[in-house]
Amino acid sequence: MVVTTASDGTTPRDGWSSRSAFVLAAVGAAVGLGNLVRFPAEAANNGGGAFVLFYVACIVLIGLPVLLSETLIGRHGQASAVESMKRLAAESNASKWWGGIAGLGVAAAFMILAFYCVIGGWVLYYIGLFAADIVQSGISGGALTGMSAEDIKAIFPDLLNNGFTMSVLDVAFVVITVMFVARGVSGGIEKASVWLMPAFFMLLLGITIYGAFTGAFSEAVGYLFTFDASKLTGPVMLAAVGQAFFSLSLGVAGMMTYGSYVGRDVNLAKTSATIAFADTSVALIAGLCIFPIVLAAGLSSDGGLGLMFDTLPHAFQSMPFGTLIGLAFFVMVGFAALTSSISLMEVPTAWAIDKFGLRRAPTAISIAVAAAVLGILSAYSFNALSGFHPLGFIPLFEGEGIFSALDSVTAKLFMPIGALLVSIFVGWIAERRLIDNENGLSGGLHRFWLFLVRWLCPLALTGILIVGIFPSLLPA
Template sequence: MAVADAPRDGWTSRRAFLLAAIGSAVGLGNLWRFSTEAGTNGGSAFVLFYIFCVILIGLPVLLAETLIGRHGQSSAPESVRKLAAESNASKHWGLIATLGVIGSLLILSFYCVVGGWVLYYIWVFLGDMIQTGLAGGAFQGRPAADIEGLLPNLFGDARLMVGCGLAFLAITAFFVARGVSSGIEWVASWLMPAFFVLLVLITIYGLATGAASEAISFLFTFDFSKLTPEVMLAAVGQAFFSLSLGMASMITYGAYVGRDVNLAQTSGIIGGADTMVALIGGLCIFPIVFAAGLSVSAGPGLMFQSLPVAFQAMPFGSLIGFAFFIMVAFAALTSSVSLLEPSTAWLKQLTGLNRLATTLILCGVAGVLGTLAALSFNELADFRPLAFIPIFAESNFFDALDGVTAKIMMPLGAILVCIFVGWIADARLIDEENGLDGALHQFWRFLVRFLCPIVLGVIMVTGLMS
């Protein structure tokens, strides 16, 4: 039996909700994952189909999740159970949100490991800036191999890896423990505007000093011959993961929204802002990479290895590198906060403990899992926790967490949300919340009932087969 909450903390304004939701969506996925996916999937063809998928897949599911939360005004599982009960459906539908809550905590545990890499690079660039000054390029006099070796060197230092990841988790916990309006909203209200300012300034600098025309051509000169099934699947996956869907974050954030907010309009703004950041992020990264003559298909090493090498040849390279990773840290923190909040709200309601206690308990769990994930790069490199499952047989602890959540829990959760909203929940209750009218409402219902679950099912099956 859930324990009743005290008067609920919530967003103080529509602007606060928008910034928090955009902060949840805008994270490492927009900068690190988008640039990696665009670089390895032909650039423009991937970008065009990605935008298409955000509109037809991402936004409908985003609206479905936020309206569940706003209707329930509670933790994600309880919000689903409330809507199910009012629709004369089984209370067990609440398990779809419980799946998302667990998934978000698992994602947080290894997300903070990557957040720790960002903190490490901030420290490295700060030290270089102090040592060599502002005017010249970064890491003056050091060979490119040394700069590319920063990340492998970090991986080889178990204590540093664990320490950086736990430091990022502690920062996340600090803001979540302060509550919705005083903590999560504060982070979004200050860090997201700062993030956008840094993103625009660094992009302008990169376009001015880098290979702007080459980057623009790579991203926006659409070559439909490159639109292969593999590229389309990658674009659909990026659109889905970028918007933080299937992990109960948007259901939880929706629970703090007032009745005066039009959820359809705000979902459009959130999706538009998230896509804009991804595209600007591409314009920020690729001119610098092209100007340095580096490969755009460097994969995950593009941000943490190729870019630091590129900063070496740029005026004010240390300063730009420092500002770039500060910007990435802001985006990562707003997302990590949204990953911790669903389980915090759920455990707080379930146990009646205060927010500080629940935050500390959950961070203890995430800290243990995150430590094991960090050690996957060194001390536990040969540990295969899911060796008994063929598709995860070769995955270390970090990769196993990533694989289980990305390939199973997130798409399955989103598919079940679509089925619940499209087929199970009372249509009158859904219509009261979604903010759509006429043909647009009917089109949204078609997408949620048919197109979205089918496409998400394809993503899930393909991911499990790869």
């Protein structure tokens, strides 16, 4: 265990045991359903290779600078996201109200945690479904033996209509998450990351290799990476910017919080680049993992949750060892969802510990209970509470239930606003000497990073924010 200290030299804190532990934890926080489902579909539907190339450029020019900005704030402050921001602002002779930026991220992390654990519960349900199929029918045949296409198509809608089952699954996923967070950074969060992320990568590569030999691999490569510059329109480029931003889990104070546990001997620039590279690699490999299976079955490759919980189970039915591959796939997704939910829960937990001087375990449990309650309400928004629209009085959120409202508020407002203000703070407000001591850059690279943080990142994030609020501005 590494013990870090706050910037004022006081308050010993638990920290990562090594740079690799931090990288695995940060990658685990970033890698989630957006990498596994949303990116491949976005690439396939928006110009293939042209979208991918522009997406990678956005990761380098927008995502990575903001990622480094968030981690350096946390590492400098050596405290929760809010307290770290306040300390850097105070040392820069700026208003303490800049801490509210991180406060917005803390609120976003909690709200996302609430509905994300509902999705985690869905993953648990499918893990159980495929495990039961193995017990009943073995591993050699296709998945979901004896079920018709209509039966498979009805699995997910039937689950969404069952609020009680989803609530139980949501609580189960919250309990699994809090078991790691309550044990601290080195004793819980790090151990989860060190074990789960390598297992995740092994499963991802294994299923990708399986798809290369049994699925439509060459067709998937062409589908995803054929370069069609004519499709790289303004809306497509903005979609790539948004995907790059959301795939790194920026704007939720997670990287600030994880950065606060990093020792002074770690080069944040190199480490942030490693995190961004790993996250991008997962997104690219995920397309080569999923689409050969989907295309070989002759199914639609439309993105969204339907691809994971409707299309893929159907595809696994017709494949050799489909039950085993299906189980491995959803276990892999479960690992990614768990490492993400752990980081989301750690953000408000760290904030409450610093704010109120509480002990970790009771604090984490309290956050978990609150998230479970809000998650249960989100689960029932698909059925019994489907007519309840908590923000219906706001045109932007009209007709949205609790689940979708939480998603929309965080994705359209809290996350882009938080990341935008972080860029402005680091680029224009924070004392240059303090920033230079933390970012691990020098010379031309430092000047280039500062230009990106000051100019390009705010412009891009403003675009994401405006389009999120006024989607009608995008041409049809």
